[in-house]
Structures are given as structure tokens and as C-alpha cells.
Amino acid sequence: MRPPRTLCLILAGGQGSRLGALTEHRVKPALRVAGSYRLIDTALSTVVNSGLDDVWIAEQYLPHSLNDHLANGGPWDLDRVNGGLRILAPFEGGPGEGMAQGNSDTLWRHRERLAEFDAECIVVLSADHLYTLDLLTVLQTHVASDAELTLVTTRTDEDPSSYGVVQVDDDGRVASYDYKPEDPAGNLVAAEVLCFDATLLVDALEELAEREGGLGDYGDDLVPWFVDRGRTVEHRLEGYWMDMGTPETYWRAHMHLVDGEGARFDDPQHPIRSAQPQLPPARVVDGAVVVDSLLAAGCQVAGEVRRSVIGPGVVVEAGAVVEESVLLDDVRVAPGVRLRRCVVDDGVQLTEPRVHGDGVGVTVLGPDDAAGSAVS
The missing domain is CATH 3.90.550.10 (Spore Coat Polysaccharide Biosynthesis Protein SpsA; Chain A)
Known part of the structure; x- marks a missing residue:
């Protein structure tokens, strides 16, 4: 036809x-x-x-x-x-x-x-x-x-x-x-x-x-x-x-x-095209723990990342823990910070040791709201 x-x-x-x-x-x-x-x-x-x-x-x-x-x-x-x-x-x-x-x-x-x-x-x-x-x-x-x-x-x-x-x-x-x-x-x-x-x-x-x-x-x-x-x-x-x-x-x-159950971005018959960020490869340093996660170009992981999506330019420092979270561009997670079921917006700098997210709802952390807000 x-x-x-x-x-x-x-x-x-x-x-x-x-x-x-x-x-x-x-x-x-x-x-x-x-x-x-x-x-x-x-x-x-x-x-x-x-x-x-x-x-x-x-x-x-x-x-x-x-x-x-x-x-x-x-x-x-x-x-x-x-x-x-x-x-x-x-x-x-x-x-x-x-x-x-x-x-x-x-x-x-x-x-x-x-x-x-x-x-x-x-x-x-x-x-x-x-x-x-x-x-x-x-x-x-x-x-x-x-x-x-x-x-x-x-x-x-x-x-x-x-x-x-x-x-x-x-x-x-x-x-x-x-x-x-x-x-x-x-x-x-x-x-x-x-x-x-x-x-x-x-x-x-x-x-x-x-x-x-x-x-x-x-x-x-x-x-x-x-x-x-x-x-x-x-x-x-x-x-x-x-x-x-x-x-x-x-x-x-x-x-x-x-x-591995969601939308496919790597289907050869239906590839998802994009303007990819021009950054060096992701870096995972000795001592880091990364389990079941997606790492974008330019990120650096020295801490612990589990079941999470890490965006371009993100830094997860040694002593930080990221679980079931989505981190957008250029986020910094300092030692002592723990994220659980969080979505963190571009450029947010999490420097104070504390726990974000209750593990039940989804917590959004924006540039003007470092403490975030729970969304159920």
C-alpha cells in the first residue's frame, strides 16, 4: 500500500x-x-x-x-x-x-x-x-x-x-x-x-x-x-x-x-535517536558498588548505586548510597547522603549527610527544594 x-x-x-x-x-x-x-x-x-x-x-x-x-x-x-x-x-x-x-x-x-x-x-x-x-x-x-x-x-x-x-x-x-x-x-x-x-x-x-x-x-x-x-x-x-x-x-x-521490562531504547528495528551529550565515558572507581543500574556518559561513581538511573555528569562520591532513584544531569551526591526512591533534578548538590526518601512514595528533589517533597 x-x-x-x-x-x-x-x-x-x-x-x-x-x-x-x-x-x-x-x-x-x-x-x-x-x-x-x-x-x-x-x-x-x-x-x-x-x-x-x-x-x-x-x-x-x-x-x-x-x-x-x-x-x-x-x-x-x-x-x-x-x-x-x-x-x-x-x-x-x-x-x-x-x-x-x-x-x-x-x-x-x-x-x-x-x-x-x-x-x-x-x-x-x-x-x-x-x-x-x-x-x-x-x-x-x-x-x-x-x-x-x-x-x-x-x-x-x-x-x-x-x-x-x-x-x-x-x-x-x-x-x-x-x-x-x-x-x-x-x-x-x-x-x-x-x-x-x-x-x-x-x-x-x-x-x-x-x-x-x-x-x-x-x-x-x-x-x-x-x-x-x-x-x-x-x-x-x-x-x-x-x-x-x-x-x-x-x-x-x-x-x-x-x-529490562520497560521501553526498549536499543531495538534495532525501532532505535531511539537523540542528540547525545558529548561527554567522556562513565567512570566507576575501585571500591564502588553498582548493581542493576544505567549509567550515562560523563558520570563518576565511587559510592554505592543500586537499581538506579544515573544521568550525564553525575558524581556519586564514596560513602554515598543511591537506591531505586533517578538522577538527572550534574547532580552531586556527597558522602553520608542516602537516596531511596528519589528523582533528583539537574544540578542539585546534596552535600549534607542525611537520608532522602522514605522508601514508600517518590521524593522529588529540585534545585529550589533540597529537602524534596514526597509524592505518593
Whole structure:
């Protein structure tokens, strides 16, 4: 099958306020993942590994925190004259409109550019998740079903009330869609990858904006509009999928990586590409203890590290203990410091001998909060 002319739009403007200190100084898609990557790398690599090369990224919150990493698309071979990567900068729109109030509003503000591109399909991806997916199979489902919208769905072990809950008929057509319901009807949820009929998407945005007086999140307005028309289908994602929207899920996804049960960053068929930090190899000195852990370039370990992910430039000194924790860039852990189930933000210097983390919840340590805060 010849794939339809497709534009991929990655939504990378969300603040990610549920992550607390981790997104006070960066947009969520710029958050470090697996030691050496950024969260947006999954979405970008998914597009490129699927053979698609028209990629737009819509930004809003703290765009500078992401743009250096994107490097004009070079790490994903998207720095080209025709096609490739295009950044949609944030803008306020007309008088009184302000900034976009949700992902549907973001799409609406770029509707003229979307229409001018003249795609057959528009694939919208969130930059907040870890998964492996071939978008060509999604396009095949979309075309074969003569769908107006194809939702990628997955079963979740997390609380379904945080997502769009989907019910489908035996033929795969979406019978109902309930966005963040108080009483979920099941655990089949939308995985934040959507394939739209391009022309109808623009029509829907204009109709909804005129009718509602403004748009918010597509779970509230855009997806229900399509589902009500009866030509929305699912494409089931059977493998690993994790929303990285809270400290708890961010930490848990890293523990899955440590256990070898999480997202794969080394799959030769679906490699995760990134702008890797230019640093020397990790160094583990004599007397250090490292067990079941991931070490990024430039880190130095002289203490004890167990079931943890250690980011670039991190220093764990002799006499320090790091257990079941995630340390981002350039963290220093001094002698006498013990970390248990912690996520430590860039540049935090833990110099006072003490215990951080109760071993029950997840403790986030940010640059402005050395004591951290427990998140259950």
C-alpha cells in the first residue's frame, strides 16, 4: 500500500505541572529519560522509524529548553531543505485570544498552515509517553477502515480516569469515548496518538471554534466530535506504553528500564535517536558498588548505586548510597547522603549527610527544594 501523504504534528508545549520541580525550568518533552535521552525522542524516533519525514513540532511553554536539543532535526536526519523538521513557535493570536488553552486550541491556531500543507492524513502525537509503534500500521488501519479518525489505544495498569477511556465494537469501531471519567468503564485508553483525515480535521476545528466560542483539549471537544460521526476506529498498541505525566509514573518507567521490562531504547528495528551529550565515558572507581543500574556518559561513581538511573555528569562520591532513584544531569551526591526512591533534578548538590526518601512514595528533589517533597 502506498502510504497517504502524511503530516506528523508533535505537541510539545505542555507545562507538565504535575511533575512539580522537574518542569519548573523546562518543558516536559525536554525532560531527561533513561539517562541519555529526552522524552520527545520517542515521538521523533517513532516518526522517523516509520519512514515519515514531514514533522512539525508545536511549542508553547519554555520552548528554549527544548530547541537546543532538537538541533534543527539533525539527530533524526530531519535537517533538510524539503520536508523535515519545522518548529511552530508559540503565538498569542488575535486581540484577547492569549496563548493556546489546550491541544485542540493549538491545532485550531495552526489550521491555516495545516490546510496549506495539503496532506491526506495528519498524525498528532503527544511527546509525553514511552512506547514503540510503527505509524505505517496505523495509517494502514486508517485507510483500510475508511476512517475519519483512528485512535491508537492500549490497556493501562494505571488509573484509567486520567485518560480518555475508549469502548469499541467487535469490528474495532469506537463506540464511545469518555475523557477523564470519574467512573471509568474499563482500562482501554487512548494512547495520545491520533490519525485524522486532514481535510475533515480542519473543518472540525473551524466548526467547533464557531459553535463553542473557543477550544480546549481534544479529549473534551475534538475527539467526541469525530466519535459522534461514527467513523472513528481503534488501532491497538499491544506493547509497552507509559504516560510520564507524574513523578510516580516517571520513576516507575525508569524502574521498568532497570528491570529490562520497560521501553526498549536499543531495538534495532525501532532505535531511539537523540542528540547525545558529548561527554567522556562513565567512570566507576575501585571500591564502588553498582548493581542493576544505567549509567550515562560523563558520570563518576565511587559510592554505592543500586537499581538506579544515573544521568550525564553525575558524581556519586564514596560513602554515598543511591537506591531505586533517578538522577538527572550534574547532580552531586556527597558522602553520608542516602537516596531511596528519589528523582533528583539537574544540578542539585546534596552535600549534607542525611537520608532522602522514605522508601514508600517518590521524593522529588529540585534545585529550589533540597529537602524534596514526597509524592505518593
